[in-house]
Amino acid sequence: MRDPGDDPVTLVRRGEGLAAWRQIADALAAEIGGGALAAGAQLPTEAALAGRFSVNRHTVRRALAVLAERGLVRATQGRGTFVEARPLAYPIGPRTRFSEIVSRAGREAWGDLVAAATVPPDAETAEALGIAAGAEVLELLTVHRADGTPISAARTCLPLPRFSGFDAAYAELGSLTRAFARFRVDDYRRLTTRIGARPATDAEAMRLDIAAGRTVIVLSSVNVDSDGVRIQANRSVFAADRVELVVE
Numbered sequence: 001m002r003d004p005g006d007d008p009v010t011l012v013r014r015g016e017g018l019a020a021w022r023q024i025a026d027a028l029a030a031e032i033g034g035g036a037l038a039a040g041a042q043l044p045t046e047a048a049l050a051g052r053f054s055v056n057r058h059t060v061r062r063a064l065a066v067l068a069e070r071g072l073v074r075a076t077q078g079r080g081t082f083v084e085a086r087p088l089a090y091p092i093g094p095r096t097r098f099s100e101i102v103s104r105a106g107r108e109a110w111g112d113l114v115a116a117a118t119v120p121p122d123a124e125t126a127e128a129l130g131i132a133a134g135a136e137v138l139e140l141l142t143v144h145r146a147d148g149t150p151i152s153a154a155r156t157c158l159p160l161p162r163f164s165g166f167d168a169a170y171a172e173l174g175s176l177t178r179a180f181a182r183f184r185v186d187d188y189r190r191l192t193t194r195i196g197a198r199p200a201t202d203a204e205a206m207r208l209d210i211a212a213g214r215t216v217i218v219l220s221s222v223n224v225d226s227d228g229v230r231i232q233a234n235r236s237v238f239a240a241d242r243v244e245l246v247v248e
Helices: 018-035 045-055 057-069 099-106 121-128 165-175 177-180 202-208
Strands: 075-078 078-085 088-092 109-119 139-144 149-159 188-199 213-223 230-239 242-248
Touching: 018 045, 018 057, 018 242, 045 057, 057 075, 088 099, 088 188, 099 149, 099 177, 109 165, 121 149, 121 230, 139 165, 149 202, 165 177, 202 230, 213 242, 230 242
Parallel strands: 088 242
Antiparallel strands: 075 078, 109 139, 139 149, 149 230, 188 213, 213 230
8 A cells, every 4th residue: 555655746836725734624624535544553653745736734634634524534743643443333231331332343452440439429429329328339430442543532430349449450450341350240231321522631631642621522321230239330422433332
């Protein structure tokens, strides 16, 4: 596959009412759509693209920002700009397992523990877990990745003392399912799911590596163990253009 950065100089059309950055964005979008730039491929540097199109780097930067807003590329600080992978089909059903879903798609799944704390639950979390408002829960902030690309960020609350130490297990195993198995929860199922959408907060945008204000899908769910006991209240935010939710 050719490297578009090796192309001869591509002159943008002047005086036709179409901004240079828009022409560059359209040209790169066409190459992504046509497969010349495959999913996961790294784009040439800003300097290389500026040379190719005979423009300054600010113009290239604006074109790349437009592509990022459209969900076609992802800029990673210190690494460069990459073509976004195709959306991941994400089934929502009685047994929703991130690692299994990602693995079935031929991609590598992993979860990062961002933070953990013992906190009193808010009223919504206490109701979701069926616990008293004065009880404590273990709160986890996590990021879930497919082939290194952030797919979702989550806030998970687990009742204590049953799941004391769950954060250490999750940090080691990178999977809620595997961590639950450490606590003799070999299977669990979805009790309720609520789905919504909104713009990402600054913190969510940073964790998902998306442009500020991009749309995220919000899933709020409650899981129960095989005895029907509530074990997890979860709120996940998904980069909207990285997943296709399939309600089963």
